[in-house]
Amino acid sequence: MVGRLVAAGCVAAEEEADELLAAATDLATLEVWLQRRETGEPLAWITGALQFCGRTLRVDRGVYVPRVQSEELARRAGTLLPMHGRALDLCTGAGAIAAHLSTRVPTATVIGIDIDIGAVMCARRNGVRALVADLDGPLRPVREWDLVTAVAPYVPTGEVRLLPADVQRYEPRAALDGGEDGLDLVRRIVAAAGRLLRPGGWLLVELGGTQDNALTPLLAASGFGRTDPWWDEHRDLRGLASQATGSPGPSPLR
Ligand SMILES: C[S@@+](CC[C@H](N)C(=O)[O-])C[C@H]1O[C@@H](n2cnc3c(N)ncnc32)[C@H](O)[C@@H]1O
Structure with missing residues (x-):
């Protein structure tokens, strides 16, 4: 074998x-x-499962396979979710991050959202309360959420061809391709989180390259203050956490 x-x-x-x-x-x-x-079919589709943050997660065929690198975001988010808090996992996929948050803070309300019905069904099988929607479309823009997490598609279109051949062949393009600079969806997520988070609440998004720099003006304009990026052991950017202040700054377009 x-x-x-x-x-x-x-x-x-x-x-x-x-x-x-x-x-x-x-x-x-x-x-x-x-x-x-x-x-080249993903191992998790074949066995139907993988380990994420120490728990077994079901992964249905056709659903993006949660990556070990995203465990860092999940763990950081888990420490920022208060008891009885409210967390929203946008682009939830198989529900890996939402499931970790529910395990870590069982008294919290955790909702996952994905545009793909197959992903939502899979997340529900993992015990996640999940909705089919385009990001925060069905949610009221009230600032009552404590945490928004998102591992969205963030690979720049021109770099999708650099991903491993098996990933390109099997995994859904809509789960990978983030548009010209990779941030099409992430920008919408920042704006949505600005509408949804209470002052003091946290947004955590997975990123790569130098995407943190590109997001800085939008974060300020969307009402975020303190921003903490994190890197892996190779000094590659992996994501950022940003705290809502509740007072949006000037528009980056002005
Ligand atoms: C990179 S995968 C990450 C999935 C999951 N967060 C994880 O870490 O395993 C991105 C997910 O975003 C979903 N997605 C893409 N566009 C979306 C949109 N407009 N609204 C909601 N979900 C979307 C895809 O269906 C896919 O499941």
């Missing part, structure tokens, strides 16, 4: 072989799964 997975280009062949072996109920299933993995 390991040899076949290595030949198919899997970088973590031994771990993947262990996972397939543990999940398959018989040899025939194992062979079919191995063949699917050899074509």
